[in-house]
Amino acid sequence: MNTTDLLIAANTVWVVVAAVLVMFMQAGFALLEAGLTRMKNAAHIAGKNVLIFGIASLVYWAVGFGLAFGDGNSVIGTHGFFPSVDAMLAVGKAPFTFFTGIPGAAAYLFEVVFAGVSLAIVWGAMAERAKLWVYFAFGVVFTLIYSVVSHWVWDSSGWLFGLGMQDFAGSTVVHYQGALAALAGALLLGPRIGKFGKDGRANPIPGHNMPYAVLGTLILWFGWFGFNPGSTLAVVTGHRIGYFGYVALTTNLAAAAGAIGGIVSAWTILRKPDVSMMLNGVLAALVAITAASGFVAPWAAIVIGLVSGLVAVVGVVFVERIGIDDPIGAVAVHGMSGVWGTLATGLFAVPALAANLSTGRGGLVYTGSFHQLGVQAVGLAAVGVFTFSASFASLWVMKALWGIRVEPETETAGLDVSEHGMWGYPEFYIPVPGGYGTESHGHLLGHVHGVPSLAPAPAVATASALEPSG
Amino acid sequence: MTKVEAVVIRERVETVIDAVEHETGHVGVTVTEAIGHGRQRGVTHEYRGRVFESRFLPKALLTFVVEDSLVDAVVGAIVDAARSGNESGDGLVWTTPVDNVTHHRTGTPLERAAVER
Numbered sequence: 322m323n324t325t326d327l328l329i330a331a332n333t334v335w336v337v338v339a340a341v342l343v344m345f346m347q348a349g350f351a352l353l354e355a356g357l358t359r360m361k362n363a364a365h366i367a368g369k370n371v372l373i374f375g376i377a378s379l380v381y382w383a384v385g386f387g388l389a390f391g392d393g394n395s396v397i398g399t400h401g402f403f404p405s406v407d408a409m410l411a412v413g414k415a416p417f418t419f420f421t422g423i424p425g426a427a428a429y430l431f432e433v434v435f436a437g438v439s440l441a442i443v444w445g446a447m448a449e450r451a452k453l454w455v456y457f458a459f460g461v462v463f464t465l466i467y468s469v470v471s472h473w474v475w476d477s478s479g480w481l482f483g484l485g486m487q488d489f490a491g492s493t494v495v496h497y498q499g500a501l502a503a504l505a506g507a508l509l510l511g512p513r514i515g516k517f518g519k520d521g522r523a524n525p526i527p528g529h530n531m532p533y534a535v536l537g538t539l540i541l542w543f544g545w546f547g548f549n550p551g552s553t554l555a556v557v558t559g560h561r562i563g564y565f566g567y568v569a570l571t572t573n574l575a576a577a578a579g580a581i582g583g584i585v586s587a588w589t590i591l592r593k594p595d596v597s598m599m600l601n602g603v604l605a606a607l608v609a610i611t612a613a614s615g616f617v618a619p620w621a622a623i624v625i626g627l628v629s630g631l632v633a634v635v636g637v638v639f640v641e642r643i644g645i646d647d648p649i650g651a652v653a654v655h656g657m658s659g660v661w662g663t664l665a666t667g668l669f670a671v672p673a674l675a676a677n678l679s680t681g682r683g684g685l686v687y688t689g690s691f692h693q694l695g696v697q698a699v700g701l702a703a704v705g706v707f708t709f710s711a712s713f714a715s716l717w718v719m720k721a722l723w724g725i726r727v728e729p730e731t732e733t734a735g736l737d738v739s740e741h742g743m744w745g746y747p748e749f750y751i752p753v754p755g756g757y758g759t760e761s762h763g764h765l766l767g768h769v770h771g772v773p774s775l776a777p778a779p780a781v782a783t784a785s786a787l788e789p790s791g
Numbered sequence: 792m793t794k795v796e797a798v799v800i801r802e803r804v805e806t807v808i809d810a811v812e813h814e815t816g817h818v819g820v821t822v823t824e825a826i827g828h829g830r831q832r833g834v835t836h837e838y839r840g841r842v843f844e845s846r847f848l849p850k851a852l853l854t855f856v857v858e859d860s861l862v863d864a865v866v867g868a869i870v871d872a873a874r875s876g877n878e879s880g881d882g883l884v885w886t887t888p889v890d891n892v893t894h895h896r897t898g899t900p901l902e903r904a905a906v907e908r
Binding site: 733738741742743744747 | 802834835842
């Protein structure tokens with residue numbers, strides 16, 4: 322092995338580790354979203370993260386990865402669909418010449434977990450009222466939309482990359498896009514029953530488990546150490562060895578400042594140090610630093626994080642004020658903060674770091690030039706128009722043809738019991754194994770005539786359901 | 792004094808309490824999370840392909856302790872507000888005479904307080 326081979330080996334180790342960290346963010350979303358919604362939907366909302374990651378993984382393998390990073394033109398990749406064994410094992414060869422430092426398989430793994438995160442964001446604003454099949458249908462559509470935009474921004478032949486847009490790990494590509502689709506979904510679904518009173522005032526619908534939301538946020542913070550630092554795709558970046566360590570530093574500083582910014586903003590604006598707003602502050606900061614993490618100085622990461630905490634608090638309240646029901650806060654935390662992070666990169670990008678990454682130029686505060694800020698704004702506008710209209714149009718068609726919202730009775734009873742036939746927390750409602758009303762309880766053995774006529778079925782059926790399954 | 796107890800579906804808890812206050816002026820209620828069943832006999836669940844019945848559905852038990860003169864009005868308000876239009880599962884309301892209803896704060900039985908007033 323020569324030095325190049327060793328470098329590829331080291332790159333691959335890091336990128337695969339980072340991919341696994343990002344994959345674990347699905348666990349963070351599952352807990353965050355289940356915690357911030359009601360008990361009657363807990364199993365549905367947590368379980369949906371597994372479903373959508375399954376959909377994203379398959380669609381991305383089949384066509385998404387080729388659209389995003391296959392060799393092609395400035396708008397889409399046109400090669401690398403249903404990639405072969407050779408395509409997945411080769412390094413820097415067609416159809417994935419973009420990845421010069423890692424094999425295609427490692428690149429697929431790292432990029433698909435991002436597609437999964439973007440898709441996870443979509444459902445935050447659509448929680449507690451969307452039909453299950455919509456997850457399948459729109460999961461496919463959104464993965465394709467996502468792949469096209471990631472080609473524009475990240476692939477070296479993409480037109481926004483060519484303009485010099487700086488989006489290190491996807492404030493625009495991953496978070497802003499997810500939030501745009503989330504906004505389209507929330508608008509088309511309408512608010513949950515009871516969210517807005519007859520006078521239009523918003524009623525709070527508190528989440529049912531704040532420790533879940535806290536754990537979910539910490540898992541996301543943890544996973545973000547793969548998200549941003551992994552986006553170096555290498556252990557050597559330009560002439561900087563181990564640059565991903567620096568990216569991890571800016572990521573952590575921003576998240577820390579976001580926690581402070583979120584809780585202080587809530588304390589001063591809402592008059593209470595709301596725990597969920599502190600969590601939103603952390604996530605908004607992580608979203609914002611995602612674009613900037615490779616480009617900015619530590620002090621700028623802190624500024625970005627602090628402002629994000631404010632954006633999260635004001636944004637969540639604003640979205641509710643204009644009549645949009647976003648149970649998790651996806652539009653504010655991922656959308657508004659995604660915009661802030663993308664623009665902040667145009668403000669704070671250090672010229673030397675931008676040069677080392679060969680992406681764009683220094684930001685306004687260093688160069689006095691609005692050039693980079695303008696490029697960032699063009700990117701946001703283009704992605705905003707494309708992703709929102711494509712998402713809105715496809716969901717609108719689904720709504721017009723089949724309907725995307727569950728029936729009111731289903732929504733009232735909760736999606737757990739009405740869609741899946743189970744409770745998220747069932748113990749309270751089911752006869753305990755061996756307890757009264759089950760077959761193993763002596764009361765019923767050999768006394769069939771003594772079974773209360775009110776409920777004969779549950780005893781037998783429940784006991785058989787509890788047999789070992791394998 | 793009379794204790795009025797009502798089993799209602801959970802979505803109607805606020806509606807029923809508001810109706811009682813609005814119709815009769817009575818303020819004060821205890822809400823207990825409850826499970827149970829009437830003729831509807833619970834709900835069908837599925838777990839790993841097996842279908843089973845859970846006998847119990849989530850309900851709420853509301854307890855009001857009211858002046859005897861208000862009982863008819865309170866019961867009427869509850870019945871109207873708790874009716875969801877479904878075929879079954881809306882619950883029941885019933886009343887029980889109770890004695891020695893006493894505020895912890897004053898130590899005065901409420902019956903006597905009412906007479907003294």
